[in-house]
Amino acid sequence: MKRVSLKDVAKMAGVSKSTASFVLNGKAKTMRISEALAEKVMAVAEKAGYQPHQLAVSLRTGQSKILGLIVESISGSFFAALAKIIEDEAEVYGYKVVYCSTENNALKGRELIRMLSQRHVDGFLITPTIGMEKDIKKLVSLEKPVVLMDSYFPEVESSYVLTDNGNGVKQGMDHFFKKGYKKIGFVTVDIDLAQMNDRLEAYHESLADHGVRSNKKLVLRLPYNGDKADSINQINAFLKNTPGLDAVFFATNYLGILGVESITSLGMRIPQDIAMICFDDHDLFRLYPPGISAIQQPIEGIAKTAIKLLMQQMDKDRSGALFNQVELEPTLIERGSV
Numbered sequence: 001m002k003r004v005s006l007k008d009v010a011k012m013a014g015v016s017k018s019t020a021s022f023v024l025n026g027k028a029k030t031m032r033i034s035e036a037l038a039e040k041v042m043a044v045a046e047k048a049g050y051q052p053h054q055l056a057v058s059l060r061t062g063q064s065k066i067l068g069l070i071v072e073s074i075s076g077s078f079f080a081a082l083a084k085i086i087e088d089e090a091e092v093y094g095y096k097v098v099y100c101s102t103e104n105n106a107l108k109g110r111e112l113i114r115m116l117s118q119r120h121v122d123g124f125l126i127t128p129t130i131g132m133e134k135d136i137k138k139l140v141s142l143e144k145p146v147v148l149m150d151s152y153f154p155e156v157e158s159s160y161v162l163t164d165n166g167n168g169v170k171q172g173m174d175h176f177f178k179k180g181y182k183k184i185g186f187v188t189v190d191i192d193l194a195q196m197n198d199r200l201e202a203y204h205e206s207l208a209d210h211g212v213r214s215n216k217k218l219v220l221r222l223p224y225n226g227d228k229a230d231s232i233n234q235i236n237a238f239l240k241n242t243p244g245l246d247a248v249f250f251a252t253n254y255l256g257i258l259g260v261e262s263i264t265s266l267g268m269r270i271p272q273d274i275a276m277i278c279f280d281d282h283d284l285f286r287l288y289p290p291g292i293s294a295i296q297q298p299i300e301g302i303a304k305t306a307i308k309l310l311m312q313q314m315d316k317d318r319s320g321a322l323f324n325q326v327e328l329e330p331t332l333i334e335r336g337s338v
Helices: 007-013 017-024 035-048 056-062 077-092 108-120 133-142 165-178 194-207 228-240 251-266 285-288 299-314
Strands: 066-071 096-100 123-126 145-148 160-161 185-187 219-220 245-250 275-279 293-298 325-328 331-333
Touching: 007 017, 017 077, 017 245, 035 066, 056 145, 066 077, 077 096, 077 299, 096 219, 108 123, 108 251, 133 228, 145 299, 160 293, 160 299, 165 194, 165 245, 165 275, 165 293, 165 331, 185 194, 185 228, 185 251, 194 275, 219 228, 228 275, 245 251, 251 275, 251 285
Parallel strands: 066 096, 066 123, 123 145, 145 160, 160 325, 185 219, 185 245, 245 275, 275 293
Antiparallel strands: 293 331
């Protein structure tokens, strides 16, 4: 079936092609086209099933009205919540969002940036993974609007929005010490991402602040995308083979979920046998008795700030600094696990 063109709509409505274009692009009032004529053109277009050719519109206006959102994982609760708010906020500005994930695979991330560039997206919102440094740097050098979220590359000058990871960990560690816990383990991901490094560094700094010497045996690093059963077995061994361990800080919510499974499988009680706090909240932590204390990231703030910074970059009349680095404060949610 032949695609209905703008020319076809104009002919059926009995108006010029330019008039039809103005109406369908929301410029009827600006071009002083009568309300009755505009309604007629819109009715004809709807009845005929007219759909604008997005590439042609993009080439004509210089805008696709589409944003590219690249996150670490579509399945992760943090990224899913982040994406939903970004989609809602983008709609306020008149933009749609194309949503895809890297699964921390740099090659996939590079391919996604290429795909989104070919679709002429107007801006990029990216939670970057190691290996994407050159790709991000290239986008910035080409003056493409880019805002990084959740993580960043210290060597790449770009705008970013993330949680103050160090302060979040210190809030949790202070809470442990306040409750009398001394031998505190730390379970993290063995991946060189800025936010994970910041969390581990803050753990060591907190120990020093409370006069406790760091011990590498109290830190467990699990492989990213490792087998779930293997990870639980490693946590089991960590809990069983670390004498005197009385609390554990899990560096991400999916590690915290594995930790709950491990503690349960060992027949241990929370917090009587082991206390725990997790960075990044999850519905499970609210529902699991006695409730798992967590560092809650300001997801709404991250999403709204990222969109705001991106819109500023896309504003051709923008003034001031091109790059903005924003760290938002997390919140300790106290439950019964400590």
